[in-house]
Amino acid sequence: MDNDDLRRGKPTNHVIYGEDVAILAGDSLLSTSFEHVARETKGVPAEKIVDVIARLGRSVGAEGLAGGQVMDLECEARPGTTLDDLKWIHIHKTGTLLQIAVAAGAILGGATPAEVEACEKFSFNIGLAFQVADDILDCTASSEDLGKTAGKDEAVDKTTYVKLLGLEQSKQYARDLVDEAKACLAPFGERALPLLAIADYIIERGN
Numbered sequence: 001m002d003n004d005d006l007r008r009g010k011p012t013n014h015v016i017y018g019e020d021v022a023i024l025a026g027d028s029l030l031s032t033s034f035e036h037v038a039r040e041t042k043g044v045p046a047e048k049i050v051d052v053i054a055r056l057g058r059s060v061g062a063e064g065l066a067g068g069q070v071m072d073l074e075c076e077a078r079p080g081t082t083l084d085d086l087k088w089i090h091i092h093k094t095g096t097l098l099q100i101a102v103a104a105g106a107i108l109g110g111a112t113p114a115e116v117e118a119c120e121k122f123s124f125n126i127g128l129a130f131q132v133a134d135d136i137l138d139c140t141a142s143s144e145d146l147g148k149t150a151g152k153d154e155a156v157d158k159t160t161y162v163k164l165l166g167l168e169q170s171k172q173y174a175r176d177l178v179d180e181a182k183a184c185l186a187p188f189g190e191r192a193l194p195l196l197a198i199a200d201y202i203i204e205r206g207n
Contacts, residue, residue, distance in 0.1 A: 006143070008207075030060060037104070044108050052104045059100040068092030081159040087128065095127030102195070118184050119195075125181035126199050132174040133203045135160035136167065141206060174203045 005015050014022035034053060041049050058064055072089045075081045102123040106116045139162055161170040178199045185192035 009144075041108060048107050052100075052107055055100050055103060055107075059096040064092055064096040068096070075159055077157040078159075083161075083164050086159055086161065086164065090128055090131040091124070094131050095124055098123040098127040098130070115188075118187065122181045122184040122195065122199075125177045125184070126202055129174045129177035129181065129199070130202050132161045132170055132177065133205065135162045136170055136174070137205075137207065138162075139167070178203055 005012060012022070013025055017025070033056060037049065037053055037056060041052075060066065068089050068091070071085070072093065075085055075089065099120050102119045103116055106119045111119070138160070161173065165173060181199050182196055185195055
């Protein structure tokens with residue numbers, strides 16, 4: 001699907017081991033995520049563990065990562081793809097994975113429903129910001145800096161935020177999303193500092 005030969009400057013799994021082993025490795029990691037939640041949450045009320053497992057399953061299924069990836073493939077080189085289409089893809093790909101990562105920690109840590117919702121809104125916004133930043137980097141950074149092939153989106157005529165909004169407006173959109181995300185965490189005060197730092201990093205990173 002996203003079959004780049006490099007990730008973080010290193011050959012990807014399908015290059016080293018073949019597509020069959022790379023797919024099976026992904027399957028194994030997915031199964032391990034559920035095992036990890038079930039095994040490493042001793043002392044947490046059972047209903048919270050079940051809640052996290054259900055959210056994790058949804059995040060990678062038809063209403064999450066899988067659905068977003070299908071839409072991404074369908075929209076590749078397709079004329080008329082809109083900004084709403086692009087947002088839908090990234091909400092259901094990157095966005096949902098960040099949401100479960102942040103929400104799971106909040107739920108298992110004893111957060112109230114309102115606090116979990118605030119964390120989800122935060123992660124929703126930084127998920128979109130992450131993808132906008134990726135689109136910007138794809139057309140502004142070198143392959144050496146990125147650790148993967150630069151300019152690949154344009155080469156396959158992929159719809160991106162830069163393609164639809166332009167470079168400068170995309171940068172502003174990413175900043176607006178991060179500002180909205182950080183505002184969601186205001187009630188947490190200094191406890192939110194690590195997440196606030198992650199939000200800034202997402203749009204300031206060089207790869």
